[in-house]
Amino acid sequence: MSKIDISEYIKELSEDIAISSVHHVEHYFPIDRFFIEKYNFLEKIKEVNPLEFLLCNLERVSNNYTNQLLLCLPELWEDVEYEDILMLIENFTNSFSFYSLVEFTYKYLEIDLLDEVFNNPKVDDKFKKDSIDYFPKIVATFYLDEDDLFEFDENLFGIQMSDWNYTKQRLLADKRIKPAIEADSLLIRLKGFEKTFK
16 A cells, blocks of 8 residues: 655645634635635645645545535546545545545546445455445435535536536546446445445
8 A cells, every 4th residue: 555644734734724614614614616716725735745635635524524625626636546546545544534535426526436445455344344334324415416406506616517527537538437326226236345244
């Protein structure tokens, strides 16, 4: 496993963004692109190692904040490759990181990373067990619903789904990455993984 070392600067930057958003976000809580740009965080984020920044923020225990932050930053994912995603997964230190990554990538990038989690010998079995217990309960959150579409139509995040098209297409061009599937089929897949942990 390749270790991702998160610099103190990235930890401090990430903490500054999270704390500042609580006090200053004006449009869409907990965070939006308007806030990121207004308070000059975007330029700082663009200057750091994207994998370190992703890992640092995926390691937070707030799925809602993390996923909304990542949604506002398509630039972070422009050069992320399959190997980078594997490296992130293999560096996670808590179950919430898996929840955030899988939910985010399923919903917004429309890719399925279940094999990369459950069939990965470098992922601790505890994280696999936690994930297989949790994912079936939150499958609905893996898909855009009417409220999500409304939020995009009203530009509440300051970002459009079309801003993600390049990254989605690029990742799905890699044959190692599976496309997201319908909820019914996903539940069947999850049941298959569940048998491994009985």
